[in-house]
Amino acid sequence: xxxxxxxxxxxGPWGTGPKYQSPDINAILQQGRRQFGGMLPGGSPSARGxxxxxxxxxxxxxxxxxxxxxxxxxVAVIQRFGKFVAEVPPGLHxxxxxxxxIATIVPVKRQLKQxxxxxxxxxxxxxxxxxxxxxxxxxxxxxxxxxxxxWVVQYRISDPAKFLFEVRExxxxxxxxxxxxxxxxxxxxxxxxxxxxxxxxxxxEALLKMQALTTKYAMGISIDQVQLKNINPPEPVQSSFNxxxxxxxxxxxxxxxxxxxxxxxIPLAEGEKxxxxxxxxxxxxxxxxxxEGDAARFTALLTEYLKAPDVTRRRIYIETLQDVMPAIxxxxxxxxxxxxxLPLLNLNREGEKRP
Numbered sequence: 001x002x003x004x005x006x007x008x009x010x011x012g013p014w015g016t017g018p019k020y021q022s023p024d025i026n027a028i029l030q031q032g033r034r035q036f037g038g039m040l041p042g043g044s045p046s047a048r049g050x051x052x053x054x055x056x057x058x059x060x061x062x063x064x065x066x067x068x069x070x071x072x073x074x075v076a077v078i079q080r081f082g083k084f085v086a087e088v089p090p091g092l093h094x095x096x097x098x099x100x101x102i103a104t105i106v107p108v109k110r111q112l113k114q115x116x117x118x119x120x121x122x123x124x125x126x127x128x129x130x131x132x133x134x135x136x137x138x139x140x141x142x143x144x145x146x147x148x149x150x151w152v153v154q155y156r157i158s159d160p161a162k163f164l165f166e167v168r169e170x171x172x173x174x175x176x177x178x179x180x181x182x183x184x185x186x187x188x189x190x191x192x193x194x195x196x197x198x199x200x201x202x203x204x205e206a207l208l209k210m211q212a213l214t215t216k217y218a219m220g221i222s223i224d225q226v227q228l229k230n231i232n233p234p235e236p237v238q239s240s241f242n243x244x245x246x247x248x249x250x251x252x253x254x255x256x257x258x259x260x261x262x263x264x265x266i267p268l269a270e271g272e273k274x275x276x277x278x279x280x281x282x283x284x285x286x287x288x289x290x291x292e293g294d295a296a297r298f299t300a301l302l303t304e305y306l307k308a309p310d311v312t313r314r315r316i317y318i319e320t321l322q323d324v325m326p327a328i329x330x331x332x333x334x335x336x337x338x339x340x341x342l343p344l345l346n347l348n349r350e351g352e353k354r355p
Contacts, residue, residue, distance in 0.1 A: 066097040073109040106160040117150030127171035145191035150229040153178045162220030170219045181209045195231050
């Protein structure tokens with residue numbers, strides 16, 4: 001067949017140059033039918049061509065299904081005819097094709113989580129979000145009060161073989177285990193402990209019990225953390241509960257203020273008391289020591305007086321005059337042996353201190 005784009009004078013499509021002749025399409029199709037055994041439309045099918053085409057397709061499918069890649073945060077669990085064979089580390093690997101070996105990727109280094117009572121947008125794990133959040137959060141405390149508890153369980157897959165083969169739907173089983181344990185732990189405490197001071201104890205106890213159950217059930221899961229989120233009373237009593245909390249907070253505030261005043265006044269009074277006691281003890285010791293010293297001095301003086309009464313009497317007299325005379329400003333000395341002269345004392349001196 002000749003191309004329609006040739007000019008009338010055996011020239012090219014634009015009327016210049018030699019004439020261009022396209023290849024014969026019918027000849028090419030006939031040659032392909034002969035090579036592939038009549039597999040193209042219009043030809044008679046050939047058993048040899050069918051076998052060759054099937055072999056090529058089978059080989060392509062086998063090559064395509066014989067290699068796989070394991071991400072860096074995962075391992076691959078290999079099953080041969082359904083039986084567990086081995087765990088394969090991250091990287092590019094090959095396996096028997098055509099479904100003989102099946103590689104299941106398990107994210108062992110990724111931290112997974114399950115949420116109870118609320119949902120984080122964007123999660124692709126069907127067991128991460130609750131199916132009935134209102135039912136999961138409704139719990140009864142130990143004092144027969146109701147509370148709405150929301151929490152998160154963070155876990156890792158520690159044993160891929162157990163995770164896949166020991167328990168049917170282990171992620172769903174973990175949700176049931178977590179809900180059961182949380183109801184048990186919350187049911188052992190009062191509503192005040194659950195909402196206020198007992199949150200950390202609840203998290204620790206729930207973590208230990210969840211880990212014990214997952215180990216007992218051979219789920220191949222390691223619980224990393226249990227974290228309580230929002231804990232609220234039911235809607236009909238929430239306003240009353242808030243008022244009670246405000247009253248308790250006001251009570252705590254007043255108690256703290258009273259303690260602050262107590263700590264400000266009482267230590268000061270205690271310090272003053274201790275100071276007065278120490279001063280009294282010091283004064284007592286001083287008076288005792290002075291009395292003992294005076295008594296010892298008197299005893300020593302008496303002993304010396306008994307030995308020499310005249311000398312001791314004269315010494316005492318002189319010592320007494322040494323203490324008295326410096327305090328007298330005007331002194332009149334009279335000889336006791338002169339009995340004829342009248343001792344005169346000038347009483348008209350003004351501004352002079354009399355002895």
